[in-house]
Amino acid sequence: MGGWTAFLPDLTDADRRQVEAGLTEADAQIRAVLHVASTYHWGSSPTDIPKWTAVASWPAEQRRSAALAMHLKSCTSSIPIALNEVVRSLTDGDLPWTRSDLVWCLDVAGRGAEYDNGAHLELPAIIAARLAPAELVDLVPALEGLTNELLNDYFISVNTRRRAVLLIGQAIDRATGRRLPSRLLHGGDAFGPLVRAELGAALAAPGVPELLTHCASLDKPAAPAKWQRRVDELLDTTPGGTAAVRSVLEAFAAHCRPLHDDSDRLLRGLVWALSRQPDEQATDLLARVTAAAAAAPRQASGFPHAQKTAVAAIQLLAARDGDAPVRTLARLAVTVRNKAVQSRVQAALTHLGALRGWSLSEVMELAIDDHGLDSEGRLRTPVGPYEATVDVTGEKARLTFARDGDPLKGVPAQVREAYGHELGQLRDLVKRVGASLVAERQRLEGLLSEERTWSYADWSSRFLAHPITGPYARRLLWETSADGDRWTAGLPQRHGEGWTIVDRDGRGVPGDRVRLWHPIRATTDEILAWREHVLATGLTQPFKQAFREVYLLTPAEERTHTYSNRFAAHILRYRQANALMRVRGWQAGYLGTWDGGYDSEATKSFGGGAWRASFHHHLVADEDPHSYDARYCSTDQVRFVLRDGATWQPAPVVDVPAVVFSEAMRDVDLFVGVTSIATDPEWADRGEDRFHGYWHSAASAALTQSAEVRRDALARLLPRLTIADRLNLGDRYLHVRGNVRDYRIHLGSGNIMMAPNDAYLCIVPGRDRTGRLHLPFDDDPMLSTILSKAIMLAADDTITDATVLRQLAR
Template sequence: KGERLLALLQILDRAEIPVKALDDALRRAELTPLEAQRAIELITAAGEAYASVGAFLPSRLPTDDHPVPRYTSFGDVVRPFVDTSPHREGWLTLLRHCAEVGTRRTPTQRWRTRIRELATDVPLEPVAGWMTIELAWTGPGSRSGDLEPTRTLVRGLVWALADRGDLAADLGRFAERCLRKNDIWGEKLGNTVLDVLAELPDQAGVAQLSRLKSKVRTTPSRRALHAALETAATRAGLTGEELEEAAVPRFGLVDGQREQPVAGFVARLTCDPPALTWIDAKGKALRSVPAAVKRDAPDALAALQAELKELRSTLTTQRHRLQRLWLQDRSIGPEAFQARYLDHPLVGPMTRRLIWETASGTLLLGDTTDEAMRLWHPATGAEDALLVWRDRLEELEIEQPFPQLWRPVYALQPERFAGRTCDQRQLAELAKHRGWGFPLAGHHGTPDPPGKVFGDTVVRLWLEGDEPNIPYDRVRLVGMDIDAELSPVHASELMYELDVMTAISRRSEDEGALGPLGRARLAVLERALGRIRLDAHIDDPWLVVGERRIHIGSGLAQGEPVKPTAASRTKAKAVFLPHDDPTLVEILALAFTLS
């Protein structure tokens, strides 16, 4: 019967019968699963001459009762796994139930109760690996529309993991991937993952939701992320900010490190700095992963390397969160400060390198009292106190996790960014990374200017120009309250963000006078030159090395292009700097090369 069907389809195709006729013929074909599979194999083997037939045939023919759809990259991996698993019947039952998850954003309680029961019959760890598959159609022709059954199935699988806090990192990575623009897994599936992260036990998914704040770009996805965080906070009886503080993972670290025996060696995981070090039986630290570990314990090695990657990502997230404290204008109670900040294995090392202010106005470094604490901002301090703290941290060689003592202080002033022309797309990416809503403008402009909330005030940017280049014109403040105005800290942080974003996205480098950002770098450079052997001096806004000059704002050398040598980069990285500044490191590397 399969051969006769193939012959019929070939005749119809040669006669250029409309697709509807072929479609009707397939619908009337009553084939058993084996006959249908044979027909599919025959038509696939017919080659490119009948690609128009193969392009739509598989979905019309009955195949089998397997819940995982054929002809997708997902099915190509999952079907063989399920069919050869000792838990085959359990997997098939669970997958059939997953396929019935429905279209509602949150499945029914009855469906969820059943999926919890079924999830106890199979080991769910392989699902984490399935979420790394690039979804694609692998059958004949192009069938992207037939990927929806697979997406529905995966939605059900994601909900099956709602009690697996140990898989939070895998779910977080899958959410980030789904929420990327134009990803074929789709935003709908990504929003499902956010909902599941919010429901994981012991707030295991909150750290992932917090990390995604700097990854998610589109406005709908940001709203879904905010809603997921609010859901998790409500379940925990905390505010969103308190929940993010309380849910920072500890990675099993004690005194900043954790040791684990692996294949006769000891793996030491540390967070300050984040590293994975291998120790042999004599207690000697090795330069690379031992060959015995690679050979005898590849799974343990892969798990440790994945954990190190997650630890680094978490540290970056926490640096961003600490800086958001300035915008939240929050005070932290003494007990919460001790437990969630000073004593936390990840947040603690960063906390102890920052200046904190008590409710009575006392400034502390790495200490606490019985008063509420807030992160101190230089916009609220006196110049003489700032200089004293700079000297103290420099003497102790304490590198801050982000600029605090050396943070430029700005005041609102007219035409601060006059004349700056920025690449719109790069500016938009930088802005979205910092929480701005930034719709791209075309030749006819945009009805919704970029904006962000600072305190009780909505700040909107008014830009002029043709895509892709936008001359940065002016910043307007749109108050939620008619009398609302920005505090000195919020005003300074607003201008700091705009200065950083426009400096990075500028279409041409500025070699004029230094702004606050450049002047802060100049002050750090002046101190560094006093501690190192380098034949150079500062002639504002330049660092002069022999007959060459390097602009302190842009980091570019005048004259013929010059590339720092590897030895110069090593020397530059060895210079103590009070905070991480890649541009300043590049300036020092250029200076060492030219000297």
């Protein structure tokens, strides 16, 4: 137990004897009854057996001693959680509890062992709740210390912990005269004390504590009608009720940190209370609370700040009018990684789209917030004598200042000192624009798995003229058609006040329908021509498009019918693989050495939400039986399901649309290509032999589709290098002629073998040595790694790294 026991007063010997009088006899009586109870099925309460009726008729003093005996037993040995009900039953009625009884119980609990049934809390919580305030005053420090310890003791069951905190909190409140209940906004997180400090007087105003208590009583995401009627009554009869609800939610939206489960429950009720207000300000606040609740700290593996609040708020937000619900939910759809919250977001967006006559994909498209930027991605605003500019440069937002038209370096001192509030708002805008840019890049790449078309006018306004979407869309290939049958590809080009699509020769391509270009629909000659054009013009696409890998169904997959084994039986570095899955929008349970933790299924929606792919992977047990770290996983099947109303139906791989199959397999190839142990240059030095065969076979295996595309990119890039005469591109390897030795770099794993005996050379990737060489995309780190290694090895006589030199000299 913690340090709270130091606040307990000492019991005199006389008081201790009085408390413990009859304890031995009562213990024997209870043991006899429980012995009979043990012959019954433990699925029911031991107080339901016929023998217990005799106990219920015991005199008050006898039941008091029996409860004390049970408490002593619960603190010295582990007992079934069902026996907690025995203590509650024994304490029914008006028993002669004393302050000494409570001190004795707390002392026993403090000295005893802790068990996850929480039985050691039952009796002290019950006695504390029944004593007069005067008998509790000097025990408040100990009771508060115990409560603070319990708040984050997740080894105790939730209901037992919540019951103990409630009863002890009520005792503390009676002893201290507090209006705002201790169990609300407590110290279990940073949020509770913050709100109490800022809003203490408002939250303790007449009627407000009752309103907050009612809000904290909501047990489910959907509020029953009776609960809603009561919250309406409280809001109507409490002068400061509505303001208090909004103030607490405003504080949370600004706080944006993980909440304790109790605070999460309170906020869930508060968002329901807020939803009773129809005004636009309430909608805006609900949107901000939803975004804050669904957000997740990086170290929490996608677990939201307040999951209960998020789930309820998403449902309520989707029923509101205006643009804020659409924008907020659309942004969450591409940023939330938690499965439970993500499914609610998707359902809410589908419902919202149905109400407004939009498809889910169109909802996402119309919801992109422009943040007040003009079509060029720029917002200018005066700040005192200066002009501040927020603009989108490349794929990032930045804030700059100018005075009288002259740009300044950094933020002027006068702005920091005299205009701190305005500066904070501008910096917040930059942060929000940056978040929208990240989400929009992901959304646009997701469109590659859809078969959507747009009218020319919608395409121009939604993609090219939009300040957030435009920086990406203007660097992508699009196709246009006049009859919906023959499609011609081109790049966007500004034409007067609007936009047009031009081919590789700069000629306009006619048509009134537009769709996003995907290489799976193009001929080989067209793909190669566009790749050459992208390189020749120095265009850097926001993601691989011209150089995008294409994955076609194989005969082996047609034979397996319901699944693909193309990327099965690989060994991945699990933490890195799991992180990459989440970055790519896949949702997966975390692997670990617990029940149900040995297998996981990562899932992701494709085709505008009509299809879902699942990538199965399994934990590879650590050789150390005492290690609980999930270091490696093995890959397994990829399967597909088709949405059928509210359910998903398994689908044969032959029925999966080509773009959906290709995009899903591309992601899985990425997981393997980036996180396989075969790509770890230090693997050979780790002394782990159990994957030795896999590492050597995978490190020099036939190229996957992603590696084939990498090879094609290298074929076009290498002639542009000054060391081109020292390089030779083979089927699987890039051969490099150095001044000390010759080398070959595998195009899939990046591993290096040295001539003449194929000795392995370990070089850990470091500083990018590709210099100013233009790369047509930036989402293939292996391409940069291979180029950097080639440039380094071509000048191997200038290498100074001692670890590399030792390997060269062997």
